[in-house]
Amino acid sequence: MADFCYFCKKKIGFFDTSSRTAFAQTVCGNCVNKVNRVAILYNREFSEYTLYSLEDAGKILEKAQSFEMYISRYLKIRAEYEPQIQHYQELAEKEKKTLKEIEKGMDDDRREYEAELKECEKEWKAERASSDYKNELKEYEKARRRGDEVAARTLKRLMDAVDDNYRAEVEKKQNSYNRFQREPLELCEEWKSIVKCYEAIVNRLRNYQAVKEYVFRVTEVPSEKLVLGHEIERRSEEKSEGREYILLYLKKILKVDESRLQEAANNDVILAEFGKSWINSGVEKLLIKERLNEGSIERLQHAIESHKILLSTVSDPDILRRAEDAMDESEKTLDECMKTRGDLDKEFNRKDLELKAAFNRLTEPDTRKLASENNTNSANIVKATTTKQSNNSQTVTIAQPAAVKPSEKQEKGVTCGNCGKENKDGAKFCRYCGTPLVAKSIRFCTECGHKIRPGGKFCPACGTKVED
Structure with a gap:
């Protein structure tokens, strides 16, 4: 007696070695390949030993065309x-x-x-x-x-x-x-x-x-x-x-x-x-x-x-x-x-x-x-947007990525030259790595443009007096 694919219901040939048996059901090679094409995006594979259930594989097949991009x-x-x-x-x-x-x-x-x-x-x-x-x-x-x-x-x-x-x-x-x-x-x-x-x-x-x-x-x-x-919980290996x-x-x-x-x-x-x-x-x-x-x-x-x-x-x-x-x-x-x-x-x-x-x-x-x-993508930051693709009058909605946004509220202060982290204004040492900080902003001579060390009153290059 010939087998029929659990998903597409097509008859599976006697010599069709690409078919798979998953959870006591036979799936044709074409459907297996479609699921596997999507599964590689999740570092997985649909096979006899997969973590995907038939229900999961069915959902992936429904959205397979949307995943082609x-x-x-x-x-x-x-x-x-x-x-x-x-x-x-x-x-x-x-x-x-x-x-x-x-x-x-x-x-x-x-x-x-x-x-x-x-x-x-x-x-x-x-x-x-x-x-x-x-x-x-x-x-x-x-x-x-x-x-x-x-x-x-x-x-x-x-x-x-x-x-x-x-x-x-x-x-x-x-x-x-x-x-x-x-x-x-x-x-x-x-x-x-x-x-x-x-x-x-x-x-x-x-x-x-x-x-x-x-x-x-x-x-x-x-x-x-x-x-x-x-x-889906990942296997330890x-x-x-x-x-x-x-x-x-x-x-x-x-x-x-x-x-x-x-x-x-x-x-x-x-x-x-x-x-x-x-x-x-x-x-x-x-x-x-x-x-x-x-x-x-x-x-x-x-x-x-x-x-x-x-x-x-x-x-x-x-x-x-x-x-x-x-x-x-x-x-x-x-x-x-x-x-x-x-x-x-x-x-x-x-x-x-x-x-x-x-x-x-x-x-x-x-x-x-x-x-x-904002954890919506396997511990990743993504925002859901709607992508409509017409396929037999069906609408499929999938998530589009969003980049990590910088914090809108950041503490203004001194940047550590060693680790690059912000410290509060007036701090003498970095609270993250302990590197000494420059409390005052870097200044430059108005006459020759030479860098003035913190606390200096005269330019080391031309001797011009520098205002605080």
């Missing part, structure tokens, strides 16, 4: 990152192939070296088994028995020479093998650093994609409560990668104290609005640039070591000259990369201060109060 914008985020991720994955695979070729050459050299050692051992054993060696051994034993120490020592030296020659040959081959393996080893490390660099960029791009998807879900998409009429990455950035990079971090972890609006600030700050491109620069530094350091090995093992003047030129070029490029590292560190420090100040503003009491009073 959100879905298309959500998919644009993925379309923005997938080509970049694919590009760096291809670069990593290309370098992995080069690395495999180097390692294969090293394996061939190792097998050749091991074969030479076996050949030496074979010759040594053959010499010890020869009739001359056996005769010397017999004569040595006779000399020892009759107490002829001179003959015994002479014969012992002749027999030991066989072992000494074997050990000397083995040591010679070991030194030669080690000397010629040092350069490929450095090359391997050089290529490993390149692969590691590209793989790190791929991971970071995926993290940034997850952050943007999380911010979009929180700030733009109508809440599940608004769509379904109730909030369900996590949003973007949310976790934002928390990790706050903890590891910005060093946010534990109490504020926990407060943010319990309020998606704070994390989402901080995620917006983070995205708009351009830290994403800066981090990728930093990773590429660090990869270049590692590669150049290994390249310089390879040049040093080459210079110590060859005597041909042309090869030496080329190696010295290559080493000079690598050292020059390394100096430029080290300078870039310093510039990037300064830019990171500046952006970290800006982002920490932005996070502190988001966790101010007025902002927290606004977030709690």
Whole structure:
């Protein structure tokens, strides 16, 4: 007996593997895909193990067409990152192939070296088994028995020479093998650093994609409560990668104290609005640039070591000259990369201060109060507006996002230069971080425009008297 879809009532083919069984009901693949397209906006999936009931899935299907706008914008985020991720994955695979070729050459050299050692051992054993060696051994034993120490020592030296020659040959081959393996080893490390660099960029791009998807879900998409009429409790193992990455950035990079971090972890609006600030700050491109620069530094350091090995093992003047030129070029490029590292560190420090100040503003009491009073989108601030779409004479109402509004009533006073928070007028120290505050406004000389220190009566540049 054929099954019919619980929702659209269409007959499900015998070979329709895209259908799903949910709560003892069969749903066709077309309806499953429609629900899943909307469910990705909530970081969920409609399947046999879903948290959505059939009633919930039905409500989503009713509004599926209205969600196409959100879905298309959500998919644009993925379309923005997938080509970049694919590009760096291809670069990593290309370098992995080069690395495999180097390692294969090293394996061939190792097998050749091991074969030479076996050949030496074979010759040594053959010499010890020869009739001359056996005769010397017999004569040595006779000399020892009759107490002829001179003959015994002479014969012992002749027999030991066989072992000494074997050990000397083995040591010679070991030194030669080690000397010629040092350069490929450095090359391997050089290529490993390149692969590691590209793989790190791929991971970071995926993290940034997850952050943007999380911010979009929180700030733009109508809440599940608004769509379904109730909030679905998330399973404990369900996590949003973007949310976790934002928390990790706050903890590891910005060093946010534990109490504020926990407060943010319990309020998606704070994390989402901080995620917006983070995205708009351009830290994403800066981090990728930093990773590429660090990869270049590692590669150049290994390249310089390879040049040093080459210079110590060859005597041909042309090869030496080329190696010295290559080493000079690598050292020059390394100096430029080290300078870039310093510039990037300064830019990171500046952006970290800006982002920490932005996070502190988001966790101010007025902002927290606004977030709690207007919580309509899974702990996010949204306002409900009506979007009418005609579909068989039906009107669908969904929520449109609204940005977090700043508090209308803010305390006028002195702004802390460290954390960016407002303190009451006349305060000497910041009540949030304890940094000393400038009680009076900054003044400038009316003659030359030079900055006047608080309490100063004369301009330090031109000596003009400054009025209070």
